Amino acid sequence: MAVTIYDIAREAKVGIGTVSRVLNNSPKVTTETRERVNVVAKRLNYQPHAFAQALARKRSNTLSAIIPFFTNYFFIEVLQGVQETLVPLGYDLIIHGVNNKGQMEEYLSKNVKKGRIDGTLLFSMELSDSLAQEFLERKIPLVLVDTYHPLFDSIRVDNVEGAKIATEYLINLGYKNIGMITANVRSVPAKERLMSFRSTLAANDMSIKEEYICSSTQEKNDGFNREAGYESMNQMIASNSELPDAIFVSSDIQAIGVIAALQEHGLNVPGDVGIISFDDVEFAKHFDLTTMRQPMYKMGELAVRKLLERIENNDIPVTLEQFIPTLIIRKSCELLTKK
Amino acid sequence: MAVTIYDIAREAKVGIGTVSRVLNNSPKVTTETRERVNVVAKRLNYQPHAFAQALARKRSNTLSAIIPFFTNYFFIEVLQGVQETLVPLGYDLIIHGVNNKGQMEEYLSKNVKKGRIDGTLLFSMELSDSLAQEFLERKIPLVLVDTYHPLFDSIRVDNVEGAKIATEYLINLGYKNIGMITANVRSVPAKERLMSFRSTLAANDMSIKEEYICSSTQEKNDGFNREAGYESMNQMIASNSELPDAIFVSSDIQAIGVIAALQEHGLNVPGDVGIISFDDVEFAKHFDLTTMRQPMYKMGELAVRKLLERIENNDIPVTLEQFIPTLIIRKSCELLTKK
DNA sequence: CTGAAAGCGCTAACAT
DNA sequence: ATGTTAGCGCTTTCAG
Numbered sequence: 001m002a003v004t005i006y007d008i009a010r011e012a013k014v015g016i017g018t019v020s021r022v023l024n025n026s027p028k029v030t031t032e033t034r035e036r037v038n039v040v041a042k043r044l045n046y047q048p049h050a051f052a053q054a055l056a057r058k059r060s061n062t063l064s065a066i067i068p069f070f071t072n073y074f075f076i077e078v079l080q081g082v083q084e085t086l087v088p089l090g091y092d093l094i095i096h097g098v099n100n101k102g103q104m105e106e107y108l109s110k111n112v113k114k115g116r117i118d119g120t121l122l123f124s125m126e127l128s129d130s131l132a133q134e135f136l137e138r139k140i141p142l143v144l145v146d147t148y149h150p151l152f153d154s155i156r157v158d159n160v161e162g163a164k165i166a167t168e169y170l171i172n173l174g175y176k177n178i179g180m181i182t183a184n185v186r187s188v189p190a191k192e193r194l195m196s197f198r199s200t201l202a203a204n205d206m207s208i209k210e211e212y213i214c215s216s217t218q219e220k221n222d223g224f225n226r227e228a229g230y231e232s233m234n235q236m237i238a239s240n241s242e243l244p245d246a247i248f249v250s251s252d253i254q255a256i257g258v259i260a261a262l263q264e265h266g267l268n269v270p271g272d273v274g275i276i277s278f279d280d281v282e283f284a285k286h287f288d289l290t291t292m293r294q295p296m297y298k299m300g301e302l303a304v305r306k307l308l309e310r311i312e313n314n315d316i317p318v319t320l321e322q323f324i325p326t327l328i329i330r331k332s333c334e335l336l337t338k339k
Numbered sequence: 340m341a342v343t344i345y346d347i348a349r350e351a352k353v354g355i356g357t358v359s360r361v362l363n364n365s366p367k368v369t370t371e372t373r374e375r376v377n378v379v380a381k382r383l384n385y386q387p388h389a390f391a392q393a394l395a396r397k398r399s400n401t402l403s404a405i406i407p408f409f410t411n412y413f414f415i416e417v418l419q420g421v422q423e424t425l426v427p428l429g430y431d432l433i434i435h436g437v438n439n440k441g442q443m444e445e446y447l448s449k450n451v452k453k454g455r456i457d458g459t460l461l462f463s464m465e466l467s468d469s470l471a472q473e474f475l476e477r478k479i480p481l482v483l484v485d486t487y488h489p490l491f492d493s494i495r496v497d498n499v500e501g502a503k504i505a506t507e508y509l510i511n512l513g514y515k516n517i518g519m520i521t522a523n524v525r526s527v528p529a530k531e532r533l534m535s536f537r538s539t540l541a542a543n544d545m546s547i548k549e550e551y552i553c554s555s556t557q558e559k560n561d562g563f564n565r566e567a568g569y570e571s572m573n574q575m576i577a578s579n580s581e582l583p584d585a586i587f588v589s590s591d592i593q594a595i596g597v598i599a600a601l602q603e604h605g606l607n608v609p610g611d612v613g614i615i616s617f618d619d620v621e622f623a624k625h626f627d628l629t630t631m632r633q634p635m636y637k638m639g640e641l642a643v644r645k646l647l648e649r650i651e652n653n654d655i656p657v658t659l660e661q662f663i664p665t666l667i668i669r670k671s672c673e674l675l676t677k678k
Numbered sequence: 679c680t681g682a683a684a685g686c687g688c689t690a691a692c693a694t
Numbered sequence: 695a696t697g698t699t700a701g702c703g704c705t706t707t708c709a710g
Contacts, residue, residue, distance in 0.1 A: 015681040050455040052703035054390040055686045083436045097422045116389040256625050283622040354697040391687035394702045
């Protein structure tokens with residue numbers, strides 16, 4: 001059996017109350033007894049029993065993260081940010097990978113009630129109003145990452161600004177006929193990126209050719225997948241005699257499909273068409289993709305801080321933090337001298 | 340405040356003992372009272388308090404996983420297997436990503452003592468004898484995944500068999516001059532794969548050209564990285580007038596580097612040289628890599644089952660389970676007609 | 679400043 | 695079959 005405060009109390013010849021005080025750094029203990037207790041605790045190699053503490057304190061020092069497993073790359077980096085900021089603060093993380101919204105809701109509405117969690121991080125999935133209501137009522141701190149709800153803290157990427165940076169980069173490189181391949185526009189990020197692409201082009205007095213804009217109708221991952229990119233590119237090739245000289249693709253993974261389609265038609269990147277995409281997931285560098293990097297690690301870090309703040313004080317006003325993606329220049333676009 | 344068994348007891352007009360029995364499916368309750376309690380529990384939307392249960396039961400129903408963050412691809416799939424098998428069984432998972440061995444040891448020897456965990460999964464990292472001793476003494480169930488220690492259950496991939504399959508595939512395709520690019524041979528998997536490559540070639544009466552075997556001296560990830568593959572390939576090109584017609588590379592990520600080096604020298608895959616690698620991580624399919632797939636999901640699944648078995652009964656003998664990798668045929672090798 | 683005791687929510691042994 | 699009670703290990707009053 002593990003060593004408890006009773007053991008320490010006995011050996012140090014004090015009451016368990018005093019032991020507890022020492023262990024929790026209560027000021028009302030003589031330096032002398034404090035010292036004595038500490039020595040014994042160390043000698044016995046004491047570790048507090050997390051559950052007993054949680055029960056007595058009504059606070060578990062553990063957070064949960066609900067993550068759609070299918071987002072793979074993105075989430076692993078965010079998670080690392082989450083981990084590395086919460087562990088030093090004495091928190092533990094319970095993760096729950098879900099594959100669909102039903103699973104998520106089940107988990108949220110059930111497991112969270114068990115009192116084992118001080119707060120929750122919800123990733124990349126839409127929060128329904130009924131669930132939102134439940135969290136509000138139960139007063140369980142919740143912060144959203146890569147998704148949004150007006151009643152909760154949210155941490156997102158500024159898609160509008162990111163798409164603007166990407167588009168301007170293409171323009172400055174000297175590309176004249178720029179197209180866009182976007183995911184399913186029912187997804188918010190896809191919509192925002194497309195919208196910003198259009199307005200940036202307009203702001204720079206560049207014409208927008210509708211034939212050069214192609215959005216996916218795929219359901220799987222909202223069109224953020226390789227096949228969608230492949231299809232879109234093939235479609236664009238089939239219905240145009242001439243292609244754009246550069247394409248802004250709404251995600252790295254789609255860009256892989258786009259490049260494959262291009263190569264099958266004997267077209268090279270960036271020789272024949274320049275490509276810029278979005279995300280900078282792990283493999284992007286293996287493809288030398290120029291892309292807009294989402295600061296995933298930092299998002300995880302901030303998410304934890306926000307959540308902890310809210311656990312301290314749930315009355316602070318709700319915030320929305322937007323990260324600006326940064327341009328990662330690799331080799332899928334080039335400076336056009338024929339400018 | 341959340342609803343407790345006292346609330347249920349009051350409403351259902353029974354004692355808390357009865358409530359507890361009903362909730363735990365004890366047989367000694369009348370169907371009638373059972374029904375009554377269940378109805379009230381449902382109406383009150385009762386959820387047991389996990390910590391109180393853990394404290395009383397001396398069992399937490401939570402497992403922990405210690406994972407090196409730098410292995411990225413591999414771990415995310417294993418983790419999914421872990422998750423999906425443990426959640427339906429009523430367990431929770433606390434994950435702890437570590438970046439080095441020191442962190443791992445700190446976590447193991449400290450956090451695990453807190454009594455919040457029923458058992459632990461250790462991934463891809465060597466277990467020191469002193470830590471092994473500690474686990475043994477504390478009787479904390481531990482299973483190792485992708486690593487090995489004689490005193491604990493281990494789940495691994497059979498590198499010898501995998502390398503044999505890969506090599507034989509190359510031979511059957513008609514390749515005559517087969518080389519190998521391996522990671523740092525101080526790593527056990529790299530060593531095993533190389534050894535098996537040699538013996539398979541020998542068993543098939545094929546000559547082994549030492550100039551066609553190149554092992555990395557890199558430290559980073561034991562040479563399982565892109566740069567190592569790139570370097571090795573360049574080195575092989577520099578020191579040979581003629582190249583092998585096919586190369587077995589010890590990991591997908593190295594294969595990416597190998598292909599890059601080849602292309603820089605105007606050589607194509609599989610046209611000029613065929614490539615087969617190992618792992619089948621997520622991006623392998625984007626490169627059309629023919630590779631040996633490690634059944635990651637299944638490994639996670641089995642790891643949980645083993646751990647749970649051991650939690651039930653820690654006296655069963657230690658086992659070692661080896662998974663045979665499966666050949667995934669894509670396009671980085673081809674049937675040679677010039678056979 | 680410190681010891682004793684109550685209680686966190688639940689399980690399990692003990693009565694009845 | 696069901697109610698009662700004693701812990702599980704810790705925090706936190708409440709006395710002193």
